[in-house]
Amino acid sequence: MAKFIVPKEIFHGLGSLENLKELKGKKAVIVIGGNSVRANGSLKRTEDFLKEAGISSVVFSGVEADPSIDTVKRGADFFTQEQPDVIVGLGGCSAIDAAKAMWVYYEYPESTLEELAAPFAVKKMRSKAYFVAIPSTSGTGTEITGLSVITDKEKGTKYPIVSHELTPDVSIVDGELCESMPAHVTANTGLDALSHGVEAYVSNIADRYNDSLAKGAIELVFENLPTAYTEPNNKEARQAMHDASCMAGMAFTNVWLGIVHSMSHQIGGTFGIPHGCGNAILMPNVARFNSKVTDKYEDLAALFGKSTAEDFAQEIEALRLKVGVVGSIKEYGISQEEWDAKLDTLTENAMKDPCTLFNPRKPKFEEIKAIYQACYEGTKIDF
Numbered sequence: 001m002a003k004f005i006v007p008k009e010i011f012h013g014l015g016s017l018e019n020l021k022e023l024k025g026k027k028a029v030i031v032i033g034g035n036s037v038r039a040n041g042s043l044k045r046t047e048d049f050l051k052e053a054g055i056s057s058v059v060f061s062g063v064e065a066d067p068s069i070d071t072v073k074r075g076a077d078f079f080t081q082e083q084p085d086v087i088v089g090l091g092g093c094s095a096i097d098a099a100k101a102m103w104v105y106y107e108y109p110e111s112t113l114e115e116l117a118a119p120f121a122v123k124k125m126r127s128k129a130y131f132v133a134i135p136s137t138s139g140t141g142t143e144i145t146g147l148s149v150i151t152d153k154e155k156g157t158k159y160p161i162v163s164h165e166l167t168p169d170v171s172i173v174d175g176e177l178c179e180s181m182p183a184h185v186t187a188n189t190g191l192d193a194l195s196h197g198v199e200a201y202v203s204n205i206a207d208r209y210n211d212s213l214a215k216g217a218i219e220l221v222f223e224n225l226p227t228a229y230t231e232p233n234n235k236e237a238r239q240a241m242h243d244a245s246c247m248a249g250m251a252f253t254n255v256w257l258g259i260v261h262s263m264s265h266q267i268g269g270t271f272g273i274p275h276g277c278g279n280a281i282l283m284p285n286v287a288r289f290n291s292k293v294t295d296k297y298e299d300l301a302a303l304f305g306k307s308t309a310e311d312f313a314q315e316i317e318a319l320r321l322k323v324g325v326v327g328s329i330k331e332y333g334i335s336q337e338e339w340d341a342k343l344d345t346l347t348e349n350a351m352k353d354p355c356t357l358f359n360p361r362k363p364k365f366e367e368i369k370a371i372y373q374a375c376y377e378g379t380k381i382d383f
C-alpha cells in the first residue's frame with residue numbers, strides 16, 4: 001500500500017502565472033530573494049494578478065541563497081505584523097523554502113529549528129494562511145515537495161524540515177519566469193532535476209505512479225536542458241524543463257532519493273560544490289554501483305535505444321559536458337591533502353544521511369568511500 005501526495009492545484013504552462021487571478025483571500029505576503037523577480041517583471045505581474053483577485057499584497061525581500069534561520073525569523077515577524085491569509089513564495093528554491101519556514105513560525109511562533117527538523121514534526125498548518133509556490137528555477141521541485149531546507153549559519157548546519165504539511169496548496173509552473181535564469185544556474189538546477197528523476201526511479205520504495213513521472217522527467221531533461229542552456233529565451237525548452245522539475249519533484253517527494261543526494265549533500269556543505277553539479281559528477285558511478293542490484297538503469301538506457309546501465313551512465317556524462325559541468329570533484333580546485341583529510345568524515349556523514357535508506361543497494365562504508373575517491377579523480381568504478 002502507498003500514498004501519493006501532491007498540491008491540490010498545479011497550474012502549468014507558459015503564461016500560467018495569470019491563474020493567480022482566481023485565488024481567494026484578502027492579503028498576501030510575497031516572499032522573494034534578490035532582484036531577479038523584480039528585473040524579469042514577474043513580481044509586478046504577481047502583484048497585479050493578485051490585485052485583480054481582490055487580494056492586497058506586501059513584499060518581504062532579501063532572502064539569501066541557502067536561507068538562514070535569522071532571515072526566516074525576520075520574515076515570520078513581518079508576517080505577524082502584516083497578518084496575511086495567503087503566503088506566496090516567488091523565485092528560486094531559496095526564496096520559496098524560506099517562505100515555507102516563515103509560514104511555520106507564523107502558525108507556530110514558539111517552534112525551534114531543531115524541533116522542526118525532526119521527521120514529520122510540523123503540526124497541522126493553515127489556521128492562518130495557505131501557501132502558493134511560484135518557482136523561477138527548474139530544479140528542486142519545491143513547488144511540489146513537503147520540504148524546506150534552512151541553514152543555521154552559527155552551527156554551520158543545514159536543516160531539512162520534512163512534512164507533507166509543507167506541501168504547497170497551489171503551484172504555478174510557468175516557464176516564462178525562467179528565461180532570465182543565467183546559464184550556470186540553468187545547468188546546475190536542471191541536473192538536480194535529472195538526479196531527482198533518476199533517484200526516485202530507482203528508489204527502493206518506487207511504485208508505478210512515481211516511475212512514470214520520474215521517467216517522463218528524465219526524458220524531458222535530456223531532450224531540453226541543452227537547449228535551455230544555450231538558448232535562454234527558448235520558451236518551449238524552458239517550460240519543458242520546468243515541467244520536468246515539477247514531475248521529478250512529485251516522484252521524489254513520495255518515494256525519496258538515494259546516495260547521489262547523501263553524498264552530494266556532504267561535498268556541497270564541505271566544499272561548496274553546487275548541488276546539481278555535484279549530483280551530476282556522482283550519478284554515473286552511483287548508477288554503475290546500483291546497477292548490480294537493479295535493472296532499472298537498463299530501462300533508462302532504453303530511452304536512448306541502448307541496453308546497459310553503462311550506456312545510461314555515459315549519456316549522463318555526455319549531457320553534463322554539453323552544459324559545461326566538469327567531470328570530477330578535484331576540478332573544483334580541491335587539493336589532494338584537503339580531500340584526504342575530509343574523506344572519512346564525508347563518507348561517515350553520507351552513510352548517516354536519510355537518503356541512504358532509500359537507495360536500492362545498501363552501501364558499505366568502504367564502498368561509499370571508493371565511489372567518492374573515483375569521483376574525485378574522475379574515474380569509473382567497477383564493483
Ligand SMILES: NC(=O)c1ccc[n+]([C@@H]2O[C@H](COP(=O)([O-])OP(=O)(O)OC[C@H]3O[C@@H](n4cnc5c(N)ncnc54)[C@H](O)[C@@H]3O)[C@@H](O)[C@H]2O)c1
Binds near residue numbers: 093095148
Ligand atoms: N525544498 C526542496 O525540495 C529542496 C530540494 C533540494 C534543495 N533545496 C535547497 O534549495 C536551495 C537552492 O535553490 P535553487 O537551486 O533554486 O537556487 P536559488 O534559489 O538559491 O537561486 C540561485 C540564484 O539564481 C537566482 N535566480 C533564481 N531564479 C532566477 C531567474 N529566473 N532569473 C535570474 N536569476 C534567478 C537567484 O537570485 C540566486 O542568485 C538550497 O538552499 C537547497 O538546499 C531544497
Ligand SMILES: [Zn+2]
Binds near residue numbers: 192196261
Ligand atoms: Zn537535489
